[in-house]
Amino acid sequence: MSTVLRLERITKSFGSVTANDHVTLELKEGEILALLGENGAGKTTLMNILFGHYAADEGTVKVFGKSLPSGRPRAAIRAGVGMVHQHFTLAGNLSVLDNVMLGSEPLFRVRSRRAEGRARLLALSERFGLSVDPDARVSGLSVGERQRVEILKALYRDARILILDEPTAVLARPEALRLFDTLQSMTRQGLSIIFISHKLNEVMAAANRIAVLRGGRKVAERTNAETSPEELAELMVGSRVTRPKREAHAIGAPRLVAEDVTVHLDSKPSLKGVSFTAHAGEILGIIGVSGNGQVALGSLLSGVAAPETGRLTLEGREIGGLGPRALVAEGVGRIPEDRHAEGIVGELPVWENGVLERLATPRFSSHGFVRRGAARSHAAGLIKRFDVRGATPEMRIRLLSGGNIQKLILGRVLAVAPKVIIANQPTRGLDEGAIAAVHAELLRAREAGAATILISEDLEEAVGLSDRLQAIVGGRLSQPVAAGEADSRRLGLMMAGVWEEPGNAD
Amino acid sequence: MIESLDLLFSASLWAAVLRIATPLIFGVLGALLCERAGVLNLGIEGIMTMGAMIGWLSVFLGADLWTGLLVAAAAGALIGLLHALLTVPLGLSQHVSGLGITLFAAALAYYLYRLIVTVGESPPTIEPFRPLDIPILSDVPFLGPVLFAQAAPTYLALISVAVIAYVLARTPLGLAIRMTGENPHTVESQGLDPTLIRIGCVMAGSALMALGGAFLTTAAFNSFFPEMVQGRGWICIALVVFSSWRPGKALLGALLFAFLDAYQLRLQAVVEGVPYQLFLMAPYLLSIVALILVARRARVPEALMTPYRRGER
Numbered sequence: 001m002s003t004v005l006r007l008e009r010i011t012k013s014f015g016s017v018t019a020n021d022h023v024t025l026e027l028k029e030g031e032i033l034a035l036l037g038e039n040g041a042g043k044t045t046l047m048n049i050l051f052g053h054y055a056a057d058e059g060t061v062k063v064f065g066k067s068l069p070s071g072r073p074r075a076a077i078r079a080g081v082g083m084v085h086q087h088f089t090l091a092g093n094l095s096v097l098d099n100v101m102l103g104s105e106p107l108f109r110v111r112s113r114r115a116e117g118r119a120r121l122l123a124l125s126e127r128f129g130l131s132v133d134p135d136a137r138v139s140g141l142s143v144g145e146r147q148r149v150e151i152l153k154a155l156y157r158d159a160r161i162l163i164l165d166e167p168t169a170v171l172a173r174p175e176a177l178r179l180f181d182t183l184q185s186m187t188r189q190g191l192s193i194i195f196i197s198h199k200l201n202e203v204m205a206a207a208n209r210i211a212v213l214r215g216g217r218k219v220a221e222r223t224n225a226e227t228s229p230e231e232l233a234e235l236m237v238g239s240r241v242t243r244p245k246r247e248a249h250a251i252g253a254p255r256l257v258a259e260d261v262t263v264h265l266d267s268k269p270s271l272k273g274v275s276f277t278a279h280a281g282e283i284l285g286i287i288g289v290s291g292n293g294q295v296a297l298g299s300l301l302s303g304v305a306a307p308e309t310g311r312l313t314l315e316g317r318e319i320g321g322l323g324p325r326a327l328v329a330e331g332v333g334r335i336p337e338d339r340h341a342e343g344i345v346g347e348l349p350v351w352e353n354g355v356l357e358r359l360a361t362p363r364f365s366s367h368g369f370v371r372r373g374a375a376r377s378h379a380a381g382l383i384k385r386f387d388v389r390g391a392t393p394e395m396r397i398r399l400l401s402g403g404n405i406q407k408l409i410l411g412r413v414l415a416v417a418p419k420v421i422i423a424n425q426p427t428r429g430l431d432e433g434a435i436a437a438v439h440a441e442l443l444r445a446r447e448a449g450a451a452t453i454l455i456s457e458d459l460e461e462a463v464g465l466s467d468r469l470q471a472i473v474g475g476r477l478s479q480p481v482a483a484g485e486a487d488s489r490r491l492g493l494m495m496a497g498v499w500e501e502p503g504n505a506d
Numbered sequence: 507m508i509e510s511l512d513l514l515f516s517a518s519l520w521a522a523v524l525r526i527a528t529p530l531i532f533g534v535l536g537a538l539l540c541e542r543a544g545v546l547n548l549g550i551e552g553i554m555t556m557g558a559m560i561g562w563l564s565v566f567l568g569a570d571l572w573t574g575l576l577v578a579a580a581a582g583a584l585i586g587l588l589h590a591l592l593t594v595p596l597g598l599s600q601h602v603s604g605l606g607i608t609l610f611a612a613a614l615a616y617y618l619y620r621l622i623v624t625v626g627e628s629p630p631t632i633e634p635f636r637p638l639d640i641p642i643l644s645d646v647p648f649l650g651p652v653l654f655a656q657a658a659p660t661y662l663a664l665i666s667v668a669v670i671a672y673v674l675a676r677t678p679l680g681l682a683i684r685m686t687g688e689n690p691h692t693v694e695s696q697g698l699d700p701t702l703i704r705i706g707c708v709m710a711g712s713a714l715m716a717l718g719g720a721f722l723t724t725a726a727f728n729s730f731f732p733e734m735v736q737g738r739g740w741i742c743i744a745l746v747v748f749s750s751w752r753p754g755k756a757l758l759g760a761l762l763f764a765f766l767d768a769y770q771l772r773l774q775a776v777v778e779g780v781p782y783q784l785f786l787m788a789p790y791l792l793s794i795v796a797l798i799l800v801a802r803r804a805r806v807p808e809a810l811m812t813p814y815r816r817g818e819r
Contacts, residue, residue, distance in 0.1 A: 053695070053816075074697025089695045091688030093805055102685050103696030105678040112678050157696075 001028040004192045005081075005161055010049055010059035012042075019045040021216040022059070027161065032183060032193045034207035036200075036236055038431055042216040043196045044086070047163050051083040052076040063161065077103075082154025086165040086196075088146050092139030096132050097121060100153050124155050127189075129182060144175045151182075162186065164195040168202055172289075180206040198236070200229040212236055237432055244440045246465055246483075252280030255451040256301075256420045261310035261320070263296045270296030273310065274477040276470055278420065278451040283442065284480070285466030286455045288495055293475035294455050295337070298424040301453060302334045303327035314420060328357050333418030335409055337425045337455075339402070343409045346398030350388075351379035353397045354412055378415075386411035387437065403434025410441050421445055421452040427461060439465060459491065473497040509776045519768055520652040524660055525726060527764035529554070531663040532718030533742035534749065534756045535670050536582075536711035541746055542674060543707035544687040544809040548604025549589045550715050551739030552611030553582050555732070557716025559615035562723035562730040563622065565632045575659065575720050582716020583709040585611050590708035594701055597813030608739070616732045629729035635659060657725040659717070664757075666714065671753035683707055687807030690814035700814050715739070741793065748797055750804040759796075766792055 005027040012020040019042045027033050035043045049056045055071030062068070063079040076083075090099050101117045118134050125132055130148040138146065147167065154162055164183075168176040183193055183206065197203050203210055210227065212220045212235040220235045256278040263271040271293050278284045286297065299305035300312065306321030313319065314330055322330070334357075336342035344353045355364045355375045364375050379393040386407045391400055397408070406426065413421060423442060427435040442465060446452060455472075456462045462469060469486055471478040471494035478499040481490065493499070513519055533550060540547040547553075561578035565571055585607060592603040623630060635657035638644065643654040674680040682703055686693050690700035718738070723730050741763060749756035766789035774785045 051695075072697075073695055077697045083695065085695065089689060089692040091685050091692055091808065093688050093808060094684065098681055098685070099692070101678075102681055102692065103698050107679045107682060107698070109678050112676055112681060153696075 001030060003027070004029050004064055005050075005194075006062040007046070007050060008060045008062065010046060010061070011057050012045055012049060012054060013057055018216050020049070020056070023213070023216070023218050025211055025218065027192050027194060029192050030187045030190060031209060032187055032195070032207050034203040034210045035194060035196045035213060036198065036203050036210055036232060037213035038198055038236055040431060041213040041236075043213050044165055045216075046213070047083065047165055047194070047196060050076070051081060051163060077157050077159075080158060080160035081163065082151075082157060082159025082161070083163045084147065084150040084154060084165065084167060086167075086169060088150050090138045090146055090149060092137070094138060095134065096136050096138060096141075096149050097134040099138055099149060100134075100156050104157060121152060121156060124152055128152075128155065128186060143170045144172075144179075147171070147179070160191060162191055162193045164193070166196050166198075168197065168199065176202065200232050200236075203232065204229055214238055243432075243436050243464060244443055246283070246443060246446075246467070249281065249447065251282045251467065252449060254278075255280045255315055256453070257311075257313045258300075259311045259313075261300065261312055262308045263300050263305050264308050265296045265299065265305060269308075270475050271300065272475040274472075274475075275310075276453075276477060276480070278453055280419075280451050281446055281449045282467045283446050283452040283454050283465050285462035285469040285483075286453065286472050286477070287459060287462045287469055287491065288457070288472035290457050292472050294424070294457075294472060296475065297472065298337055298422065298455060301332070301422045302336065302424075303332070325360075331416075331419035333413030333416070333421045333450075335406075335413060335421070335423045335426050337428075339405055339409055344397050344405060347396055349394050350383070350391050350397050350400075350408065351376045351393035354379035354382055354393075354408065357412065358416070382408060382411035382415060385415075386441070403430045403437075406430060406434065406438060407441075410438060414441060414445055417448065418445075418450055421450050422455075423452060424455045425457065426454070427456075427458065435461075459488075463491070469494075471495045471497075471499070510773055513769065513772050513776065516772075517648045517651045519772060520648075521655065522768040522771075523761060523764045524652065524656055525764075526767050527760045528657075528660045528663045529718035529721045529726070529738055530742060530745065530760035530763060531667060531757060532714050532721065533739060534745040534760050535663075535666055535753060536714030536718070537742050537746045538749065538751060538753060538756055539670060539683075539711035539714065540586075540708050541810055542687045542751055542807060543683050543704045544690065544807055544812065544814070545590070545593055545704055545708050546600040546604060546743075546811050547586070547589060547607075547708060547711060547715075548601060548743065549585060549607030549611060549712065550604075550742055551735055551737070552608035552615075553585050553712050553715040554719030554722075554735045554739050555612040556585060556615045557582050557719030558723045558734055559619055559719075559730050560716070561720025562632060563618070565724060566622070566630060571635055571724055574724055575717060578716045578720035579713040582719075583713040585716075586709040586712025587705070589712065590705040593813065594704045594708070597815060600811050600813075612732070612735075619730060619732070629731055631728040632724070634723075634728040635725040657721075659721050659725055662717075663721075667753050667757045674753065684807075686814075687809055690809055690812075694814075694816065704814070715742075718742075741790075744793060744797055747801045747804055748793075750800070751807060762796070763789055763793055 003026055007023060007025040009022045009024055010020050011022055023046055037043045048054045050061055052071055052073040052075060060067050063081060068079055069075050097118055100121055105112060121134050130152055132145060132148055132152060167179055171179060187193060208224055210222050211218055214236060254277045258274060258276050260273045260275055261271060262269060262273055276284060296305060303322055303324040311318060311320060319327060319330055355378060359365055364371050376393045383391045388404045388407045391404060397405060427438050442452060454462060454466055463483060463486060466483050468480040468482050470480045478494045533554060537547055537550055557578040560581040561574045564574040564577040589603055589607045592598045593600045637655040637657055640654050644650045674684060682693060682698055686700045686703045693700040719735060722734055745756060745759040748759040770785040770788045774782045
């Protein structure tokens with residue numbers, strides 16, 4: 001097999017951060033190479049350099065033996081490189097054909113050859129088994145279909161080397177399997193493929209060769225046959241940060257109770273008669289594949305959505321539909337799912353974000369004026385106590401990393417010793433160090449007697465932290481199971497919607 | 507009452523509609539082109555004023571009428587370049603830059619005018635475009651005066667509609683422009699430069715706006731005065747929304763507004779006992795109503811007013 005692509009000692013820094021540090025990588029014809037690494041390991045940067053989105057500080061890119069000028073996507077496309085971005089670069093208002101044909105013709109041609117373009121697109125979609133409707137508007141397509149359009153776009157430009165950035169991040173499992181079948185068939189037709197991933201099992205299943213990046217460096221390269229998921233995990237993380245363990249302790253009285261609650265979001269029933277009880281000093285884990293009602297549950301518990309029917313009580317008092325501010329006053333602490341959109345205001349300084357939820361309390365305002373001194377020292381306290389790295393009270397919070405933003409949100413919640421904590425995907429997108437810190441804080445709050453509802457897609461996290469688990473499937477909640485009795489088979493069944501209904505429970 | 511209906515069948519009304527519509531057609535096309543590439547150009551009012559002034563000035567200083575239009579368009583493109591540089595590579599607020607451009611260009615136009623014409627002097631006139639006189643066609647009853655006896659730039663405006671519509675819908679360049687307004691990152695990842703495309707569109711759009719202004723001084727009237735654009739630019743900005751960013755509908759919108767304007771002018775003379783200010787208001791009120799009815803379904807270019815910065819999402 002001949003080498004089709006060679007990255008030679010690529011180095012790229014953003015400010016003081018070195019994203020790629022002398023990375024050398026080779027791709028052979030007809031091969032699938034996986035680029036494995038944690039968030040922030042430099043995978044995407046490396047591929048963006050290859051494709052010409054960024055210019056490398058040092059190093060060369062050679063495609064089919066010829067070097068590419070740096071920082072020019074056009075040159076990369078001409079040389080036969082196609083890239084499928086993680087966040088698709090499609091225009092929703094335009095048709096599939098428009099999206100595919102863009103840039104494929106000389107700009108100043110008097111008439112676009114759409115008929116030929118359509119025929120060519122259909123031929124390609126036939127040949128690679130990627131069915132699309134050329135005239136469909138992209139905004140109406142599913143994520144899987146959009147990905148197909150992105151791949152076809154690259155093929156339409158005669159890509160011989162295809163780069164896919166986290167192609168399965170947005171796909172459901174069957175779609176992901178189908179994608180890998182497609183990729184296999186492409187390599188049989190002579191294409192060479194690099195895909196980026198941080199999922200061990202799919203890397204093991206789909207790649208011929210695996211390159212592991214960590215902290216911007218290539219730390220290892222293995223063929224599929226000579227490695228194992230365990231070895232890859234260790235290579236990827238380096239010395240593994242250990243997540244804290246939950247220790248047995250006495251559970252208190254019922255605190256947050258939902259009885260047969262139904263919630264409508266966008267006038268669609270999103271929670272259908274759910275019941276749960278969270279006790280003081282307990283973490284109740286809600287597991288399940290995303291899109292099964294987690295958003296509605298989060299909205300209900302944070303006061304954004306009101307129950308249509310049923311009761312939601314905190315220590316016996318009805319709190320359903322009270323609204324966010326009243327809920328905070330009642331002692332509900334909220335860690336929202338989308339920390340950037342709902343948790344913080346990025347352009348405001350850290351100290352303002354630190355008191356956002358409780359601006360109206362006497363501690364932080366008097367006679368309609370913000371008590372800036374109190375708020376600033378509060379923020380300084382949070383930064384210190386929760387180890388928010390790189391933060392000062394005055395800096396815009398947007399400039400912090402995701403993990404440190406999350407620590408600040410967590411601190412904001414925990415500083416007032418809440419009765420109930422709603423933690424919605426609290427560690428999504430964080431690296432191991434930050435995850436361990438968040439877990440430790442949640443467990444400390446549990447020790448202190450808070451009732452925590454942990455909504456998480458990360459099964460390992462949910463099982464590790466929770467005292468009891470319930471699965472959410474299609475807007476319904478399963479019966480709870482104690483964490484000790486939850487083996488992976490049982491949890492798998494629960495998440496697939498197989499459980500005993502209350503009427504015939506054993 | 508009968509008289510007001512009779513007005514609808516007079517050739518002079520419909521001839522006036524096309525004449526009044528012409529600067530609006532240029533203006534709305536220009537604004538549409540900018541916005542299709544993702545840049546709101548609120549400089550339009552000032553650019554039209556500048557176009558009006560420069561067009562008039564060139565002819566006043568001895569150029570022929572068509573050269574006057576050309577110079578006006580070039581001046582518009584130049585001011586457009588300023589707006590483009592501020593909003594595209596520098597990524598400043600398009601609203602703020604646009605309003606600044608309007609104030610700047612209008613003031614500059616007046617300043618230049620005052621360098622030539624001193625205060626107190628009555629505005630000097632030029633020999634403007636005359637209505638065409640095409641043998642036979644211009645003499646056809648009704649249709650003749652309406653369609654075949656307009657000033658030449660009116661036909662240029664109508665041709666521009668067709669050209670812009672064709673370019674946007676049928677050429678690779680048009681696709682790239684539309685895509686730049688929808689998602690500039692896509693354009694970049696296909697090896698094209700969205701920054702250049704935006705700058706080019708804002709310049710071309712501004713040139714069209716300036717032509718609209720120049721029409722006022724070289725065809726509709728024969729002299730320049732500083733307030734003569736009279737909010738036509740703002741009307742064009744609204745018409746772009748009304749048109750759902752489509753050139754054909756933009757033409758329709760411009761004609762509709764021009765009709766309301768021409769009709770109210772004639773109604774003032776016929777209907778008695780109604781303050782004329784109410785008639786003056788009518789086209790604007792009806793425009794707002796039309797906008798409410800139509801604009802809810804309008805499909806805004808997704809990246810309109812979003813600055814494009816390379817390597818950022």
